[in-house]
Amino acid sequence: MRTQVAIIGGGPAGLLLSHLLHLQGIDSVVLESRDRDYVEHRQRAGMLEQGTTDALRDSGVGERLDREGLVHHGLELRFGGAGHRIPLTGLTGRTVTVYAQTEIVKDLVARRLADGGDIRFEAEVVDLDASAPRVTYRGGGETRTLDCDYIAGCDGFHGVSRPAVPGLRTFSRDYPFAWLGILAGVRPSTEELIYASHDRGFALHSLRSPTVSRLYLQVPPDEDIAAWPDARIWDELAARFATGDGWKLHEGPVTDKAITPMRSFVAEPMRHDRLFLAGDAGHIVPPTGAKGLNLAVSDVIILARALTERYATGSETLLDGYSDACLRRVWRAEHFSYWMTTLLHVDPAATAFERRLQRAHLDYVASSEAAATSLAENYVGLPIE
Ligand code: RFL
Numbered sequence: 612m613r614t615q616v617a618i619i620g621g622g623p624a625g626l627l628l629s630h631l632l633h634l635q636g637i638d639s640v641v642l643e644s645r646d647r648d649y650v651e652h653r654q655r656a657g658m659l660e661q662g663t664t665d666a667l668r669d670s671g672v673g674e675r676l677d678r679e680g681l682v683h684h685g686l687e688l689r690f691g692g693a694g695h696r697i698p699l700t701g702l703t704g705r706t707v708t709v710y711a712q713t714e715i716v717k718d719l720v721a722r723r724l725a726d727g728g729d730i731r732f733e734a735e736v737v738d739l740d741a742s743a744p745r746v747t748y749r750g751g752g753e754t755r756t757l758d759c760d761y762i763a764g765c766d767g768f769h770g771v772s773r774p775a776v777p778g779l780r781t782f783s784r785d786y787p788f789a790w791l792g793i794l795a796g797v798r799p800s801t802e803e804l805i806y807a808s809h810d811r812g813f814a815l816h817s818l819r820s821p822t823v824s825r826l827y828l829q830v831p832p833d834e835d836i837a838a839w840p841d842a843r844i845w846d847e848l849a850a851r852f853a854t855g856d857g858w859k860l861h862e863g864p865v866t867d868k869a870i871t872p873m874r875s876f877v878a879e880p881m882r883h884d885r886l887f888l889a890g891d892a893g894h895i896v897p898p899t900g901a902k903g904l905n906l907a908v909s910d911v912i913i914l915a916r917a918l919t920e921r922y923a924t925g926s927e928t929l930l931d932g933y934s935d936a937c938l939r940r941v942w943r944a945e946h947f948s949y950w951m952t953t954l955l956h957v958d959p960a961a962t963a964f965e966r967r968l969q970r971a972h973l974d975y976v977a978s979s980e981a982a983a984t985s986l987a988e989n990y991v992g993l994p995i996e
């Protein structure tokens with residue numbers, strides 16, 4: 612069996628890459644260890660940069676996104692019992708869109724299958740060779756080999772691609788907290804996202820639709836989810852979002868509940884021989900800046916361009932520049948995500964002095980147009996080179 616590009620992982624990075632390559636007449640096979648239902652329902656990201664929505668629309672998979680995505684022009688920072696709006700569009704001329712990762716994955720799977728694409732679910736890659744290029748995978752009780760010209764490692768943080776890169780340099784930071792995220796069948800209590808910094812810890816109010824809310828709470832890193840029955844979650848959210856003006860949090864049935872550790876991680880370089888890492892396989896950001904999925908999308912746009920040039924002209928110039936081109940963007944997003952995270956969360960080890968500095972910085976971002984513009988241009992996303 613042979614294809615031009617073997618793609619390991621059928622998350623947003625792998626599926627979008629396969630779609631972009633198909634538009635350029637390049638064959639690929641996507642190997643995904645989980646089943647279709649699992650990848651289409653894994654609750655994760657929700658906030659898309661304008662560059663991400665533009666890329667989906669321009670490549671012909673934006674129809675439902677345009678119908679159901681919720682375009683946002685601002686966000687709220689809430690602290691000291693009051694809200695402070697950051698007018699993202701007013702400051703940058705750009706917008707962001709709430710459209711869940713689950714829906715992007717569904718749209719991409721449907722489109723690839725409609726175009727005759729080859730996605731193999733329940734096909735777990737167990738070995739790969741970046742020089743001979745080939746991948747070995749297990750599925751349906753059999754072990755098979757797929758030969759290819761290039762391998763795209765789009766298999767997320769726990770995949771097999773990154774460990775196959777020799778001499779990798781890694782950079783990481785673990786945070787002394789995690790996020791407890793819930794999905795609730797209730798009308799959102801806000802039109803724009805609320806990022807709340809409170810002495811009890813950080814909280815985020817996001818949404819999925821006019822009838823579904825998505826909320827997050829800062830919790831200790833090793834927290835047991837059993838310690839958080841629904842009533843406790845709602846009480847804690849209400850306490851952290853409380854304002855002096857009678858704002859009310861709508862409560863409803865919790866339909867999904869999970870704890871996510873917070874981590875910053877970068878692996879360099881993102882290439883070894885004919886293997887290219889993309890998305891969470893190469894880097895992780897804490898979700899506070901809403902950058903992870905957007906970085907996965909910009910990586911595969913850069914990779915698809917480079918592979919297109921290679922097949923059209925034989926030149927490997929863009930492939931040779933792939934890792935550096937991605938890493939410049941990755942490190943900017945790493946800094947922004949780290950900055951948003953440390954600005955808004957309560958570090959249990961922080962001194963009173965550090966808490967005062969944090970509050971001074973929040974006041975500054977809320978009152979200085981220059982500081983707010985810096986937050987806004989990073990949040991809406993910098994242009995893809
Ligand atoms: P994924 O989505 O992890 O997909 C990797 C796929 O590879 C498969 N796989 C394998 N397949 C075959 N063989 C193997 N050996 C394999 N090993 C693994 C896995 O089953 C999986 O299907 O990585 P990808 O495609 O790089 O996409 C990255 C995004 O999923 C991630 O960055 C975002 O979800 C991060 N994120 C957010 N990003 C944003 O841009 N905006 C947000 O608002 C946002 N919010 C979030 C988030 C992530 C969160 N969690 C749960 C980590 C909120 C949360 C709570």
Ligand code: PHB
Nearest residue numbers: 656657658817898899901
């Ligand atoms: C989400 O809607 O899941 C979401 C939004 C913004 C973030 C993180 C997650 O920063």
